[in-house]
Amino acid sequence: SMQVDYQAILDAIAEEVAPLMRQGRVADYIPSLAQVPLAQFGMCVVTLDGRYYAVGAADKRFSIQSISKLFALTLAFRQLGDGLWERVGREPSGNPFNSLVQLENEAGKPRNPFINAGALAVTDVLCSHSVNAHLAILHFLRRLSGRNDINFDHEVAESEAATGHRNAAMANFMKSFGRIQSPVEVLLDSYFHQCSIAMSCRELATAALFLANRGVVPQSGEHLLTASEAKRLCAVLLTCGTYDAAGDFAYRVGLPAKSGVGGGIVAVVPGELAVCVWSPGLDANGNSLAGGMALERFTTLAGNSIF
Ligand code: GLN
Helix, strand or coil: CCCCCHHHHHHHHHHHHHHHCCCCECCCCCHHHHCCCCCCCEEEEEECCCCEEEEECCCCCEECHHHHHHHHHHHHHHHHHHHHHHCCCCCCCCCCCCCCHHHHHCCCCCCCCCCHHHHHHHHHHHHHHCCCHHHHHHHHHHHHHCCCCCEECHHHHHHHHHHCHHHHHHHHHHHHCCCCCCCHHHHHHHHHHHHHEEECHHHHHHHCHHHHCCCECCCCCCECCCHHHHHHHHHHHHHHCCHHHHHHHHHHCCCCEEECCCCEEEEEECCCEEEEEECCCECCCCCEHHHHHHHHHHHHHHCCCCC
């Protein structure tokens, strides 16, 4: 296949999206996110054959927030296989990531694993299998990225807990339908800690490579998922990974992707690469504004959308 000059593409994108960096709004529901300076941008591409391309603040760690939901889901899917879908659905929600409105109509079963309610259901699965679900996720991310100094940001985790009334409401509501097995406090503590993990674009792109590689970690040859399971998780990422903007992302970017309110977005081009972009300014749906544009330009310039 034709060699794509990813470095030239990343350099061009960084220049193009620079004016957008200041137009978003940083998440302001907790002080440690509200204090992050707006005008920052980083992006990193990692190919399956081990080449790295980076621009801007690609090595600066940020709060991964909901991107953790992708790795929690991978662990839970490994444990339960298709049985997982009895605990959580796989339909786009068309509602904000922290919405409660669909839970009542669907008897406490969240629409998908990437909205908060669904992530709580997934974390509950992990809590039933290990004493410290958030440690399992942390160790998984360290192993996948090859970086043992990746850690929780305890200040973020504490503020999440102090302000997480909606997440607490969801967990309690789901538990009232008999859908949560762990004590709610244990579940919330795990969820807030997984959201608080800090990683860079380079580390997150590296960690996501197995999804682009039919479930096999290219660096180690470890089989995390079958090819079929990796394909299925990519489908859920495409339809649900960017919340109620998933349709717009599929239209503009055309890649399976997961965003977080820390301003990161991870995406994969199956068979080729993983990419992560970070810029803390968010759009109205809670997705990075410059990050979404950067990915749109990426698939346009590289011609590598899955469509
Ligand atoms: N910690 C955030 C929350 O639970 C994560 C949300 C997100 O990144 N979309 O509200």
